Amino acid sequence: MPRKNTKQRQLILEAVRSRADHPSADEIYLDVRERDSRISRGTVYRNLSILAESGEITHVKVPSADRYDLRREKHYHLFCTRCGAVYDAPMPYQEEYDLSVEAATGFRIQRHRTIFEGLCAGCQSQAASG
């Protein structure tokens, strides 16, 4: 199944890369809509999956709606349970875990995902006062 290079996919990739935060699929859809008002939601969702699958962007699973990330290398994330913000975690990916879990379980491990949950600085002060 040779992959065709469509304008839509290019627009979607550019939309993810032009954002430093971690947008949801729907936010990307709205961004891309401003450049091409005829693009459909299905196209955006499908292409985000394709791009994540092929490693051109990263898929982050968090509550309420999945996010996407312009970074390509495996890394961890921080999630604020109060405001829902997502940040990259300052911690290297622990490749050796995949090897040891693979050896111990019989699974063929592709990767692991780690998400730190807590309160961001802003929400800590709001939680204290409010």
Place this chain on the structure above:
Amino acid sequence: MPRKNTKQRQLILEAVRSRADHPSADEIYLDVRERDSRISRGTVYRNLSILAESGEITHVKVPSADRYDLRREKHYHLFCTRCGAVYDAPMPYQEEYDLSVEAATGFRIQRHRTIFEGLCAGCQSQAASG
């Protein structure tokens, strides 16, 4: 807000504890239904959240539907991307990560969640043949 101890919540807790696998909310709902045919979905979802919040069970976020786990202590999970099965990972929870990320970011970290993704033994052989 003192918590009342309802029959429904007790049934739901027992339902989770009586399963060694990692059932989804809907599977728990169906299990509990067999013992109390009048219990409602909302009640099951709400109580699973309450029990997870208070640490009596563990909440596991995986694609398509969240799962619940009778174990109380923090631990990691294995997820088969082909059949969707979930297992506990044979690896201790790395408490020190929470401390170091907290120190480095200003977040107040409550915990982290790690999910290993790959193919279980059964799906590896199926993928090879099929």
Place this chain on the structure above:
DNA sequence: GCGACAATAAGACTTAATCCTAATATTATC
């Protein structure tokens, strides 16, 4: 340029999960 077929638009559809309200059950107090 032409043809094969990958990809799209549009919107219906699926499904996990939440929300709403009146009714009910639990707990503390008597």
Place this chain on the structure above:
DNA sequence: GATAATATTAGGATTAAGTCTTATTGTCGC
């Protein structure tokens, strides 16, 4: 045990993320 206060429930409507379907369009090898 009765009573009052209120947390919780049943039932079903509702929401929202995401997927699927079909006719149509766009891409790319030739």
